[in-house]
Amino acid sequence: MKELLDEIARWQAAGRRVALARVVAVNGSGPRDPGAAMGVSEDGEVAGSVSGGCVEGAVVAEALEVLASGEPRLCTFGYSDDEAFSVGLTCGGIIRVFVEPLDQW
Secondary structure (H helix, E strand, O other), rough: OHHHHHHHHHHHHHOOOEEEEEEEEEEOOOOOOOEEEEEEOOOOEEEEEOOOOOOOOHHHHHHHHHHHOOOOEEOOOOOOOOOHHHHHOOOOEEEEEEEEEEEOO
16 A cells, blocks of 8 residues: 555656545455555556456546546446456456545645
């Protein structure tokens, strides 16, 4: 977590906007526990992980949309969701990821 916070601070110090994605719920089998976090800079740099790789790309896309709109969102990825399956969430569970823009600390 310290590395994630350090990276977010570095991006913000450089004047870059940042979104934070956090796993807030897992139903069934999931790749990461609630609390797992990932930062995404406005130019697509990533630090941390919410899924160990299986839905990271989709979460980055959501984070960039959150930065564009300024509106946080709750994203759900699950095995029965065709989009989630296409990005690799094959563990059989459902994960919910909250993505929000971060103001300067």
